[in-house]
Each structure stands twice: as C-alpha cells, then as structure tokens.
Amino acid sequence: MWKKSLVFSGSIVGFALVLIGLVAFQARAAEKETLIIGMQDPLASLDPAKAYDVTSLGVTSQLYDTLVRFDEDSAHAKPSLAESWEIGVDGKTWTFHLRKDMTFVSGNPINADAVVYSLTRAIELNKDPAWLLTQFGLNKDSIQKVDDLTITFTLDRSYAPTLFLSCLGFNVASILDAVAVKAHEQQGDWGSAWLEEHSAGSGAFILEKREEGRVALQANPAYRGDKPATKNIVVTHVAEPIEQAIQIEKGGIDVAWDLQPDQIRRLETLPDIQVFETPTFTTIHFVMNVAFEPLTKPEVRNAIRYAIDYDGLVDLVLQGAAVKTQSIFPKGMSGYIPDMPYEYNPEKAKQLLNSAGYPDGVDIELLCLDYAPWVDIAAKIKSDLKNIGIRVKIKQTDISGMVDAYVSRNFQLHLWQWQPDYVDPDSNAKALAHSDKLGDDATIKSVLWFSHYVNAEIARLVEDASLESDESKRDMMYQEIARKIQIDGPFAVLCVSKKPYAIRFEKQDLLGIPSVLRSNFPPIR
Missing domain, CATH: 3.10.105.10 (Dipeptide-binding Protein; Domain 3)
Structure with missing residues (x-):
C-alpha cells in the first residue's frame, strides 16, 4: 500500500475526448495537427499493468479503453467497452456485456477473450497497481468468459458497487489486444517489453514513437468515439516549472502543466497565452x-x-x-x-x-x-x-x-x-x-x-x-x-x-476543462 501513496498516482485519469468543429482555414488546421505538452514527471511505463505515475497514467489513458468510464465530476460509472452489467443476488458475482462489433487498432475483435486475458495479465504480473484488482479477491480463476461478449467476475465479498466499478475504470483494468500482445511475449513477460515501445489498444490515440524524455501519439483513425481535435500529441519531459514557463512563452511547448504561482502571474499577462485553474x-x-x-x-x-x-x-x-x-x-x-x-x-x-x-x-x-x-x-x-x-x-x-x-x-x-x-x-x-x-x-x-x-x-x-x-x-x-x-x-x-496550467491561445480549443477528478493530465479533446 505504501507505494500507492508515494507515486502521486492519480489514478483518476480516464479522459473524455470530444469532437469540435472543422477548422475553416488550411493554415489553421496545420497549426493544430500537433499538441505539445510539457510534464514535470517523466514517463515510467507504457504498459497499463505497470503505469502508476502521473505521466504514464495520462498517456496510457489515451491509448486504451476500459470496461467502464468516469466523465467529468461524476463518481458514477458509465458504459465504455461494456454496454451493461448486473450484480448477482449474492452481491459477489458481476456480469459484464460487451458492445458488439468493436475492434482494436489492429482490426482484431474486442471480445471476452481479450478482457479475460487483459485483467488476468495485470493480476499475474502483480506490479504496483495490481492491488486495485486483487483487493477484491480476483485471481486468474475468478474472471471467466461466458460467451464472446459476456464475462463474469467473482469477488470474495459483496463490496460497495461504486468501489468495484471505480477500480475497473482505472488504467490497470485497460483492455489490450490479446492476439497482438501474445505474439510478442518474451520469456514469460506477458508482452511487457514490447508494450513499452508499442500500443495494443482501442483508444483515441496510437503510440507512434517513444524516445528518452519524449513520447509521440497519433490519432486512431478507427476510434469508435468522437474523433480527437488534434492529429498528434507529443508529451515531453520538462522537469522544472520555470523551464516550462519559458518554453511555452517561446512556443516550444503548447501546454505547461506544472507551474508555480509566480510563473502563472507572469504568463497571464501575455496575450498569446491562456491561464486556467481547476x-x-x-x-x-x-x-x-x-x-x-x-x-x-x-x-x-x-x-x-x-x-x-x-x-x-x-x-x-x-x-x-x-x-x-x-x-x-x-x-x-x-x-x-x-x-x-x-x-x-x-x-x-x-x-x-x-x-x-x-x-x-x-x-x-x-x-x-x-x-x-x-x-x-x-x-x-x-x-x-x-x-x-x-x-x-x-x-x-x-x-x-x-x-x-x-x-x-x-x-x-x-x-x-x-x-x-x-x-x-x-x-x-x-x-x-x-x-x-x-x-x-x-x-x-x-x-x-x-x-x-x-x-x-x-x-x-x-x-x-x-x-x-x-x-x-x-x-x-x-x-x-x-x-x-x-x-x-x-x-x-x-x-x-x-491545478493551474497554461496553454498557448491558438491551441486552447484542443483541451477540455479538467474536472476535479481528472486533474493529473491534460484532458485532450
């Protein structure tokens, strides 16, 4: 449990992506093809079974979907990959029904096999965030496929429904393309090494490239939801808040996510920068x-x-x-x-x-x-x-x-x-x-x-x-x-x-307003 309190996890980073109107001019559209975000915390892992720091959680939430999601300030689960669910009379048996005809980026189907594999994988790897699942007594035998679109979970006790659903909305419960990941397993690592350089999800973005201190994402053209307003996201490590302030002022980054009050006061006087607080x-x-x-x-x-x-x-x-x-x-x-x-x-x-x-x-x-x-x-x-x-x-x-x-x-x-x-x-x-x-x-x-x-x-x-x-x-x-x-x-x-943050004026309609539950990473539209 102590690791949980020492990583500033923020677990609460499932971000809504909302479609905005088409841009009127070609030049304006070109400007908005890429959004560059400066983050103080370096990215640790792109494997959702391992991701447990602010930047890693934010990035993986763009690459993968979960069974349920949480929008804005709502503490109540909404359908995502699962269209519905019910609890058995014992309070311990949960049944989830997947949407039909969903696919991963690869074209492979999102089905019960993928769900069972993904959650079993997270439990068996047993990395830092795995406790969010194992605290309910879940193991490789308690997550079962009923048919291609139906999965059951058997918990060890009858927990508060909002508690269990909240944890299923966390990144550790991301659903991965089992076929793709299995094809790249090495020495029993459940494909973890491969996932540090590749994505295998169904989210709004696809991993383009990961370099030292930098990760680049591309919009997923087959995304089932509203298309993001930007084609590319670049998340770059800028450790010092003062350096983020300098870079956004010069145009080196579009979003400065980690700023101190004195930097905010200066930036809010500049006409080409917008300052927000949540x-x-x-x-x-x-x-x-x-x-x-x-x-x-x-x-x-x-x-x-x-x-x-x-x-x-x-x-x-x-x-x-x-x-x-x-x-x-x-x-x-x-x-x-x-x-x-x-x-x-x-x-x-x-x-x-x-x-x-x-x-x-x-x-x-x-x-x-x-x-x-x-x-x-x-x-x-x-x-x-x-x-x-x-x-x-x-x-x-x-x-x-x-x-x-x-x-x-x-x-x-x-x-x-x-x-x-x-x-x-x-x-x-x-x-x-x-x-x-x-x-x-x-x-x-x-x-x-x-x-x-x-x-x-x-x-x-x-x-x-x-x-x-x-x-x-x-x-x-x-x-x-x-x-x-x-x-x-x-x-x-x-x-x-x-949470104060700054964004260059011409890019402000690419970000939503982060809610009290979504304040660890910029909410991409």
Missing part, C-alpha cells in the same frame, strides 16, 4: 510519527494543529492555489466534512504544550521534498511552530529519500500530499484512516501504519464502509471516519491544492 482532490498534509517523543502525546499533536496559520499558508505561501480544509476527504468526494476545528490559536497551542509537560518547547525534524512548493510550505510551518516554542529542523530530500523514510518508518514530521487512485472515498480511507496493527501482520500498510498509529475502531469502520451498498449510509460512515481521524489521528491536514 480544483483537485490533492490533499496536502503532514504526518506526525507517534512513535517519536513528544508526538506520542495527543496534546502535542493538537498543539501543533492549533499553531498552524492555515490562512497564511494558503494566501501567502501558495498564493491562493489551494483551498483550506481539514478533512481527509476533499470537497466533492463522499465523506467530506466542512468542519475546521483547528483555527490558528497560538495561545491555546502553548497551553496544550505546557499541559503535555513541555513548557520550554521541543525540538523536532520536518522532512520535505527539496523543491517548491514543499520547501516554502515547510518554512511556513517552521515559522508558525517557533511561535509556540517548537523548534523545527527542516530536512530536505528527493523522492527516494521520502520513500526511504516511509519504508523505514524513520521520520518525525513528514510533509506530503495524497491523490486518490480511483473515484471512491475508499481510496482515501484505506490510505489515510485504516490501521489495525503495528506489525507486519497489519491488514493494510497505510500512511497510518508508517506513522505507528493504530486505531482498530476506525479500521473496522473503513472495512465496513467498503462493503456498504447504500450510498447514503456509506457517506455517513465516511463522515464519521473523517471526524474521528480529524480529532485523534496523526495528521495535520492543511489544504486541497488547485
């Missing part, structure tokens, strides 16, 4: 490791929460590119609560610290990533905590250092963010509220497990909520979980970030 489900927080003194004491954890100037952090440090919240479920997600019990109150924080037995304050270390905005957020936290006598030492590190600290459970304060993998509150609950045991026999090694926090009552609530089929009751269960974690948990939830 809400996200990305929660920024820091975790307090309760195995370390004085964080073992709830009074100290509460003192820290009351010492944070949340408004100043959002307005001054993040310059409005976030919304203050103290809920592990962001607004728009089931389970969200607007409660904000921790307002900036240094005097109350000092009293709590004194009652915990630390009238002279304490020394503590805060771990953060070594680039903006993390170093700026850390500096603000350090300044706030200094006002109540907590002396913070900031330790900056790269992503591998953050991973190492989590794996070893050797940190005190850990500044981080969380993006849900799928459009269901279970994604946040399993990571941010489930912890039943401290040892290796823990049911889930969540963020809480890494911070040595255990609350078996909340863990049971998380498990029960994943099985509740009544959406109203389920929402109330998640609200209860949110309130319990808010008061007793090891978090200081700071805010939910907004």
Whole structure:
C-alpha cells in the first residue's frame, strides 16, 4: 500500500475526448495537427499493468479503453467497452456485456477473450497497481468468459458497487489486444517489453514513437468515439516549472502543466497565452510519527494543529492555489466534512504544550521534498511552530529519500500530499484512516501504519464502509471516519491544492476543462 501513496498516482485519469468543429482555414488546421505538452514527471511505463505515475497514467489513458468510464465530476460509472452489467443476488458475482462489433487498432475483435486475458495479465504480473484488482479477491480463476461478449467476475465479498466499478475504470483494468500482445511475449513477460515501445489498444490515440524524455501519439483513425481535435500529441519531459514557463512563452511547448504561482502571474499577462485553474482532490498534509517523543502525546499533536496559520499558508505561501480544509476527504468526494476545528490559536497551542509537560518547547525534524512548493510550505510551518516554542529542523530530500523514510518508518514530521487512485472515498480511507496493527501482520500498510498509529475502531469502520451498498449510509460512515481521524489521528491536514496550467491561445480549443477528478493530465479533446 505504501507505494500507492508515494507515486502521486492519480489514478483518476480516464479522459473524455470530444469532437469540435472543422477548422475553416488550411493554415489553421496545420497549426493544430500537433499538441505539445510539457510534464514535470517523466514517463515510467507504457504498459497499463505497470503505469502508476502521473505521466504514464495520462498517456496510457489515451491509448486504451476500459470496461467502464468516469466523465467529468461524476463518481458514477458509465458504459465504455461494456454496454451493461448486473450484480448477482449474492452481491459477489458481476456480469459484464460487451458492445458488439468493436475492434482494436489492429482490426482484431474486442471480445471476452481479450478482457479475460487483459485483467488476468495485470493480476499475474502483480506490479504496483495490481492491488486495485486483487483487493477484491480476483485471481486468474475468478474472471471467466461466458460467451464472446459476456464475462463474469467473482469477488470474495459483496463490496460497495461504486468501489468495484471505480477500480475497473482505472488504467490497470485497460483492455489490450490479446492476439497482438501474445505474439510478442518474451520469456514469460506477458508482452511487457514490447508494450513499452508499442500500443495494443482501442483508444483515441496510437503510440507512434517513444524516445528518452519524449513520447509521440497519433490519432486512431478507427476510434469508435468522437474523433480527437488534434492529429498528434507529443508529451515531453520538462522537469522544472520555470523551464516550462519559458518554453511555452517561446512556443516550444503548447501546454505547461506544472507551474508555480509566480510563473502563472507572469504568463497571464501575455496575450498569446491562456491561464486556467481547476480544483483537485490533492490533499496536502503532514504526518506526525507517534512513535517519536513528544508526538506520542495527543496534546502535542493538537498543539501543533492549533499553531498552524492555515490562512497564511494558503494566501501567502501558495498564493491562493489551494483551498483550506481539514478533512481527509476533499470537497466533492463522499465523506467530506466542512468542519475546521483547528483555527490558528497560538495561545491555546502553548497551553496544550505546557499541559503535555513541555513548557520550554521541543525540538523536532520536518522532512520535505527539496523543491517548491514543499520547501516554502515547510518554512511556513517552521515559522508558525517557533511561535509556540517548537523548534523545527527542516530536512530536505528527493523522492527516494521520502520513500526511504516511509519504508523505514524513520521520520518525525513528514510533509506530503495524497491523490486518490480511483473515484471512491475508499481510496482515501484505506490510505489515510485504516490501521489495525503495528506489525507486519497489519491488514493494510497505510500512511497510518508508517506513522505507528493504530486505531482498530476506525479500521473496522473503513472495512465496513467498503462493503456498504447504500450510498447514503456509506457517506455517513465516511463522515464519521473523517471526524474521528480529524480529532485523534496523526495528521495535520492543511489544504486541497488547485491545478493551474497554461496553454498557448491558438491551441486552447484542443483541451477540455479538467474536472476535479481528472486533474493529473491534460484532458485532450
């Protein structure tokens, strides 16, 4: 589970592609043949059974389709390759019916054999995202072909329908051309090496070429849905936000996807660049490791929460590119609560610290990533905590250092963010509220497990909520979980970030408006 929280997955990247009108002039059409997107995160894999980083998920979502899809802000599944489905009376048996006469790019039919192969392949490869399927007890024997257009799934329990469907909409459940992939298997790799340089899907785009730091896609002329407005997409790795700003200003890229507020302020003054902003489900927080003194004491954890100037952090440090919240479920997600019990109150924080037995304050270390905005957020936290006598030492590190600290459970304060993998509150609950045991026999090694926090009552609530089929009751269960974690948990939830991005004016009608569920990769029309 820890890998899930350390890759900024965003799992929620099935993007709608919408047809726009024909361009009036040939010159205008030529301009729009290619859309070049600058992304901060490098592409790791083009195999949907492996893809688990922002860029890889975004690209593979253009190449492959899934049985179901999620549009815009909807948390409800819609038909995609499957035209319908039903749940058996036991709540564990699901039957999916495929659309007729569908084909992959190769011309091979999209049928039950392809579905069984694709999902079995993801489970058997057992790479990072495989848990989204195996958490339901799925294995090679529980996914069966009934006929050419019908497949059954047998789950180990009766799960909440929205939970299972949400995971079937994630990239790991992409449907591949089984005939093409099998023809390129090498030494039992399920065709994985070949898929890093080729695509075998039915999506709106086809992989043209992959090079170091660059991937090029071509529109699929046989795509069954609305045709994309651009013939080609190029995704290029531009690691630094300032370099993205420079490149979009000079015309080297058309979309700058990873920008800081100061770059946004400059770009929005330029007539040939449009700047947009969308809400996200990305929660920024820091975790307090309760195995370390004085964080073992709830009074100290509460003192820290009351010492944070949340408004100043959002307005001054993040310059409005976030919304203050103290809920592990962001607004728009089931389970969200607007409660904000921790307002900036240094005097109350000092009293709590004194009652915990630390009238002279304490020394503590805060771990953060070594680039903006993390170093700026850390500096603000350090300044706030200094006002109540907590002396913070900031330790900056790269992503591998953050991973190492989590794996070893050797940190005190850990500044981080969380993006849900799928459009269901279970994604946040399993990571941010489930912890039943401290040892290796823990049911889930969540963020809480890494911070040595255990609350078996909340863990049971998380498990029960994943099985509740009544959406109203389920929402109330998640609200209860949110309130319990808010008061007793090891978090200081700071805010939910907004996503600013820029696009060259002449290319703006090639992008849709990313919704709160689709904010990890540009939504291509």
